[in-house]
Amino acid sequence: MPLTGNGNDGDVQRQLETPMPWIGMYVAAASLVCSLAMTADVFHGFRTKKLWFPSKYFSINAASLSLLAVATKLSVDLTTNMWAVTDRLAKVSSLIFMSTAMGNFMTSFGTMNDKEILLNIIALGVLVITVIVNVWIQLIQVRHFLGGREIYAEEIIASFFILLLLVMLSASAVMVPTTKRHLELKYQEMLKLATEEEILQSVEIEILATDKLRAMIKKYWVMAETSSPQFVIARSATCSTSGVLCLVMAFILAEAQARMAIKNKTFRETASSYGWSTTWIVLAQSAGVLVGTIAPAFRWFTAVNFAYSEKGQMSFKTAFKIETYWTQRLEEWKESSLPLQIRDRKWRKVLNDAKGLILSFVIRVQILIVLSSKLFRLISVCFLSQIKRLKNIFTASTSNIHGFSESESGVNTEQDLTRYVLLLEGEVEQPHKTLKDICNEVDKVIEIGKKQQPQNLKNLLLKIDKFSSLTEIDDYQVPSLHSQEPPNCCSLVLVILTTIAIAIPNISEHSTNWLLSSVNQGLFYVKLIEKCLDRNGVRLNIRNAADYAWQEVELYQKWQDKNLQEMSRNGRNSKNILQELSRQAGETVEEFKRNVKDCRMKDSLNWPVKVIAANSMDRIARTILLVNESHDPLTDEELFNQLSTIIADVLAACLTNLTRVITMKCQQNGIEEREKSVHQAALLLGETEEIIHILQQHKGQSLNPEKSAYTKKWFVLMEHGN
Incomplete structure (x- = not known):
């Protein structure tokens, strides 16, 4: 039966109000x-x-x-x-x-x-x-x-x-x-x-x-x-x-x-x-x-x-001018045709007239709002102008007491940048202090970047002028396991070379950890460079293969589920390790060839990331084996040092694009992302300033004709296969 008593109604009300x-x-x-x-x-x-x-x-x-x-x-x-x-x-x-x-x-x-x-x-x-x-x-x-x-x-x-x-x-x-x-x-x-x-x-x-x-x-x-x-x-x-x-x-x-x-x-x-x-x-x-x-x-x-700056004081003539950008969008809507598809001409005319009347009213309201806002601003300018003048007088007198003129304060530096200030119609030039703060912010961001410089990477790059007998690598043509050879990229080459280096037996843990840390720091910039230069994302899957392989190597020291430390301990010598890595990679590629049925896999850029990484490992491992067989046997430590040198070379060649990437980030087209992009460019310059110096110093001495030819041919081999 329904509750009709006042007592029950009160209890229900109290229960409802309890969680309030x-x-x-x-x-x-x-x-x-x-x-x-x-x-x-x-x-x-x-x-x-x-x-x-x-x-x-x-x-x-x-x-x-x-x-x-x-x-x-x-x-x-x-x-x-x-x-x-x-x-x-x-x-x-x-x-x-x-x-x-x-x-x-x-x-x-x-x-x-x-x-x-x-x-x-x-x-x-x-x-x-x-x-x-x-x-x-x-x-x-x-x-x-x-x-x-x-x-x-x-x-x-x-x-x-x-x-x-x-x-x-x-x-x-x-x-x-x-x-x-x-x-x-x-x-x-x-x-x-x-x-x-x-x-x-x-x-x-x-x-x-x-x-x-x-x-x-x-x-x-x-x-x-x-x-x-x-x-x-x-x-x-x-x-x-x-x-x-x-x-x-x-x-x-x-x-x-x-x-x-x-x-x-x-x-x-x-x-x-x-x-x-x-x-x-x-x-x-x-x-x-x-x-x-x-x-x-x-x-x-x-x-x-x-509105009241040192360069342009507001006048009554300009104070109440309605710039075109305030009403231009509304005018465009007013002049545009109706988005509705109405066949009856009479109703189209009625709706079009109604739209015109409504937007005319809205435009008048917009003008009224802008005029009122400008009036408030003008009143504020008049109220604060006296305070600003007193402040300027006090600042000028203080500067004169200390013998510190405006030109000495660095204002002239900002003067050179005033033409790069972008203003809208009706805006006066911005105060010197605003421009100075903007320029100072650049220096601060660069200084923040300097505190984050990759020290291990800088030490690794010092090896770029010490080439070894691997300069003859261009004489060896290693056949591919697949007719459709996927292209390589710097990050994948670096990951494969580092994987081989840390798998070499009889190398101290300190050396392998140092190499891992150095390459990890370098890969951050290499990936950034590759992403910027590969605008169309043609090699996205190749870069994903490098990311997949590096995650296993850096975090777990594994290569496709094989423990590299265990492989290093069980391996008799570096030749045995290279053969094992090549064999495992070859099996992965051959299994893929046998089982592939998807027609998209005819394009090597669509291969699974595991297969792409394995194919690259097979080619690089077999190439190094052939080079070693044509020379006197190298000790494990010598091979490790030579691989470290090649890694430094690959990094140096890729990092020469840093200045290009910094410039590209400065010229970012999207207006919403432009500010963030230039900030990233300044931070990147701070982090890599010394690296750019190292590359410039070695540009002449390390890339002599013989070594330059070696580097070029190595990249041709890694980039395009045969």
Whole structure:
């Protein structure tokens, strides 16, 4: 029978409300995760001296929007009575926390493509409208009781500011694709100019000195940093205004908390079913608002600082100019045809007119938002200009006291790079300090790379000028086990040679471990070079074979499930080891030939990685056996040293492409990945600077005609077989 008694209804209600405090803790945990992500972005900005705080850890995506939906649960709760002090503060803090998160989101649009921007802004809009509608339903339904309700004014203001921030985020999102196109065109023009300068200076990519590489990286770093879509958004008018709004919202929350504390003498007063958890919600969200306001506030200051720089003060004529990139995308949508296939001409006309009216209204709203943002920025410039002038006067007087002029401070160095700064229409040149910080960041990254230099690899490369009797290797033509011979690559050759070397008996463990460590360090750069040069991925499977074989060798000292240490102990001499390795590899290839049925296997590039590695092992092992048989017998240690020399030669020949790879990384085309790619180039230069010096020093003495011929023919053999 149905429960009709009031006592039973009360028991059911109490049972339903029992888990509510733990649901509140779930809300607090979601708020805390968002707060920690915003804190991580703040630390990253300060650490890299990017005081416009790029969105690296807290950006608009499915995860962050889901967390925000949980964090704002109290705002959309229409059924729970929340009239006590802590309950009301939790309602307001949820709204202000969301507005702070939206302010932090703005620059993250720069990392997305057009489709991602559209989907994320729609998802954010749905969440914001849901929250606002629920808040206003509550306000309308209890309008007769608002006289006795605490901090309802703060709720109204917060909900209005959230809606305003959504409009501003949408305005910024609309201009991002257009600014990317403009910046890409400017970048390609500057890239052409930089390339022409290098040609005029007669600088060959392969023989670039490290100091010239450093100068080149700085040039491309400036281009990448100043054209970073996140940086462009951070210095825009809408972003600066969103920073002001976030500051105002933070002050509103602080005012509400202070007023409630003074009036009620406590924060911990709750009457809702969420119970004690509302205190934790207020604490977590208040901390998030405090930390999350830092990035928007600094972005506001950054935009104001750029608008009023030493080189270009803002004028009223340019202050309210609407650049084309703000409305160009909307104009394109307005002029485009309808994507719908409607046969009726009348309805097509109605829909087209409706689309034109809607987009005309949206364009006017966009212009209004941009003009309002520029007005806020102009007011900020006027307010802060006096402070900036006083600071400049104080800095100039201090410099004169210490006899330290601007030209001596290294500003002239940045002056040479000012033409590589990429700016949008209407932007003034960036301050000297910003350009100086960008250049200093290059030096810091290179210094970090220097602390990570591969010492064992450098010692191994010192062997590249000590060739042995294996210079006659080109006289030996080893027949292939298969008619379709797969091509080789440097990494696979290095893995095979190292495998043979550590399997040689009577070699000290220290020597084999040193060789393993040296080759492991070298393979990191060899793989990077091969990946960059093999853009189409033609030899991807060959490189995968090298990875497969090296994992077994380095981690377990095994070759295709055979223990190399045990093989070394049981082997009588190096000849016996080479024969055993060749025999095992040959069996693997022959078994593959007998059992292959897939027609794709006719192309050797599609072979299984195990077969590719075995085929390479067979050819190299038999080649070394033939070479040894034509000379006086070598001791195990002599063969180990000769193999170490060949490994050093192979590494040296491959690593001569380092300067080329560094240059290619500097010229990365993708605008979203360009900044990261140049950073990798600077780090790579720092790690390999001494290696490049070693290769340049040995370029003349080690590659004499006889040795150069040997190296060339060895590579022909390894690369193409017969």
